[in-house]
Amino acid sequence: MRNLNLIVKGCMLIMLCFSCKKEDTYQVEAELDPYLQMFLQEGAKRGFNFNVEENGLLMKFADLQAPTIGLCTYSEPLLVQIDRTYWQEVTKYENCEDLRQNVVFHELAHGLLNRDHDNGILANGEWKSLMCGGDTYLERSWQVNFCGERRQYYLDELFNPSMPQPEWANYGDSFSGEKGSLYYELDLNNPKAKTDEDGNSFTISDGLYTVYLNSESNTILPIGKEEQVTGDCYFEATLYTHMSNVNACIGVGVEYTDAHNQKAYNSFLISKNYTYNEYRAYPANTKCQPNFAEVSIRYGVCDVNNETKLSIERTGNEYYFYVNDQLIYRHDYDADKPINRFNLIIPGKTETYVTSFKCYKKTEASIKSSSVNKDFFWGEMAGTVQTYKNVEIK
Ligand SMILES: [Zn+2]
Helix, strand or coil: CHHHHHHHHHHHHHHHHHHCHHHHHEEECCCCHHHHHHHHHHHHHCCCCCCHHHHCEEEEEECCCCCECEEEECCCCEEEEEEHHHHHHHHHCCCHHHHHHHHHHHHHHHHHHCCCCCCCECCCCCECCCCCCCCCCCCCCCCCCCCCCHHHHHHHHHHCCCCCCCHHHCCCCECCCCCCEEEEECCCCCCEEEECCCCCEEEEECCEEEEECCCCCEEEEEECCCEEEECCEEEEEEEEECCCCCCCEEEEEEEEECCCCCEEEEEEEEEEECCCCEEEEEEEECCCCCCCCCEECCCCCCCCCCCEEEEEEECCCCEEEEECCEEEEEECCCCCCCEEEEEEEECCCCEEEEEEEEEEECCCCEEEECCCCCCCCCCCCCCEECCCCCCCEC
16 A cells, blocks of 8 residues: 555656646746747747747746846756846836846847847947847946837847848948037126035136036036927037046036926936046936946047037937037937937036037027026036946846
8 A cells, every 4th residue: 555655646746747847847927928928029020939838938036146137047948037126126217118128138039049148339339239248348338228219220130140230320420510500609708606505616717617516426517598499409518627537427418308297318428438548428318227328439539638529419309429520329219309408417526617518400490488598507507427337247
């Protein structure tokens, strides 16, 4: 009996193993399943059909060792782990869905497409692929701008690594020179000075606007009238500074009102990487994870210790960022929203000298004065921005 009992128990165990085989090899956390389905659909559109239920896949949240945010293990069955903390943290960003898809798609491409890391770059210095990753490389952020017009390319590239380079990544374009008509210029001929209670000082004299900010932060400094600029426009500022710390940056940006009636800022920053002795550009948005991307600015294009021209052109609902008239980056994130005003981004604990600040409207642009119509935002600060220099690992 004893033996029979064992045999029966053994059979039951074997049957149990057979009956739960699929559950053992195919388990996908409910919250991750929509992202798996999205990946499978994108694959199916391109002729890839993965039978993940049959072949096995485990997709789970895990507490991964920072800065790792996702991990794919080529085990039997395949194991994809996504960091629980990262998944929650990104909910505060408006581009949360893009960030989540980015990490899940990256891991699934390792596991289902057998894709390795690809740290190739496009002509404009941006990552070629969502598959960028691995060990730290040139101290660059692995952030891929997986928003707007870029999504289609990065999805196509995931399933076909030999995709031709997209048009938005072209490099070498110089500014056309078509600025439109000037509608605001910072007056540098009327001397004035102000020091606020925090020790920030603002001075106009000798044709220079000199700003000293008494904190380490890079600060948004609105200048000019508050308007509502719709349509195409152009804005340029020339300035120079001495960056006093590794996180310091200068930049230009626009303020606008987002879909939730909140003030938001699209900014273009430049900062120096001292290890590689090069300037890098960071397109950023205060509602999104800082920053959308990090791209190298080619040698010789700028030196912020000398007068540097930073400009933004809005054409066809897209922002183009130029440094000394050289196109550095373009993107379409919230680029169709009316602009309230233009601003500078100024580094802390150092003097920055602004030699000009001019706003232009293109012929098709329309400008409406808003209800708040101050002449000049003298010494007003509107929040801080940072370059995103820590690196996540996928
Ligand atoms: Zn990876």
